[in-house]
Amino acid sequence: MKLKSLMLSGAAALTMLASAPAQADAVKLRMGSATADAETDVYKIAYRELSKALEDMAPGQFEVSFFPNRQLGDEKEMVQGLQLGVLDLAAITNSVVANTAPQFVVNDLPFLYANQQIAAKILDGDLGDELLASLDEKGIVGLAFCEAGYRHMLNNIQPVNSPEDVIDAKYRVMQSPIFIGMFESLKGNPVPMAWGDTITAFQQGAIDGLEVPAWVVAGANLDEVAKYMSLTRHVYSAAPLMMSKASFNKLSTEQQDVLRKAAKQACAVQRERGAEQEAEIVENLRAGGKIEINEVADAGPFRDAMQPVYEQYRDKIGSDRLDAWLNAVKD
Structure with missing residues (x-):
């Protein structure tokens, strides 16, 4: 799918959304995913938890719509969509993000994180926040780190x-x-x-x-x-949850703060769900x-x-x- 197609797909998605009932004053955000629309899919869980956290923190102020199965492009195209402002939100595999922001390759270093607790401590702390902030110059706002599990x-x-x-x-x-x-x-x-x-x-x-x-x-x-x-x-598969800087800048300061907090909470829950699923599988x-x-x-x-x-x-x-x-x- 070419970038032009991504933009057209996004426009078509917006047309579909226009017919859906929603609060008139709600901030409408589109979140893309390259994977299947399954309840156990890690990216579907991230979307679901983000929507829940936003509704809990700011009832009626946000409406997040989910587009799985590459409806808005593959992961590389979605990163480009975030940069151009034709896509609002996406959780993207770390190695794909590293193609745009090479410093993210730190998360792909083998045997770096011995367990999920160490990964969470670092990625939720100052080092993780600094890494997310480095996306700003790429036209992207890094919100939090979700995950796709261990290999x-x-x-x-x-x-x-x-x-x-x-x-x-x-x-x-x-x-x-x-x-x-x-x-x-x-x-x-x-x-x-x-x-x-x-x-x-x-x-x-x-x-x-x-x-x-x-x-x-x-x-x-x-x-x-x-x-x-x-x-x-x-290898720990981090999955940064990111937002288009253009979309983020349209929000009020209060809405930006809510979105950041909701993203942190959603990714923490998503990682917990992922660990539970892996333990069950094993x-x-x-x-x-x-x-x-x-x-x-x-x-x-x-x-x-x-x-x-x-x-x-x-x-x-x-x-x-x-x-x-x-x-x-x-x-």
Whole structure:
């Protein structure tokens, strides 16, 4: 979908909205998503919680309409839409945001966040706020950090408890330099591969393992083809909730304050729901008895092995910012 198409889609969406009953004085906001309109979808949860928080804090003052399934473009196009003011709100995968604001790649660093509590503490604190504020020069207002969950390792060799357990193993990775660099630093053999070829390659032994979120394991029935699932939490998928600066500037100071507070609350609840869903999925996989699941007790050795990857991205992230982040995850 070209940007012109995005603008046309947005105009069509506005036409549809015009016929819907709403309070005449309510601020009408459009929120886009590239994923499915499912109740368990992480972005649908973010929308639902944002709408609820806004209504609780400012009854009748805001009306948020949700457009899933790429109705307003894919994630790259939605970032452009925010910049141009043809889209009001979106929660976007961090790696996509990093294409526009390279400093956001800090959230994609492997093994940075050992658990969700550490991630929340940093992203909800001064470091996270500073990172969100850096979007201002891009024509975007960063409101809060939602999430799309953790990625974990599956393989047919052995459980992964330490970096040594990855040595020489062939892992399918996304066609992304940071994922390739991660497995190279662990002395594994990364195999960049399209997802459509991955499961067959795994079944045939062309690769030894792969790395995906828990919901993909359940959705693709990977417990039927993998022997081991290690909860490595090697990449935390942050999903910044953002607003067009043009749309934000149309609001009163009081409305801006409400929106910021509602976004923080919505993302906190969304992350909590996501953690609950992952725990339920993992428990169901364990109960199924088809795959052996283990927790990684200490992410420290993995993080130490990532130093070459971290240094590779120091200039993009900013040297001071990277050092601050690395110190924060140790506290």
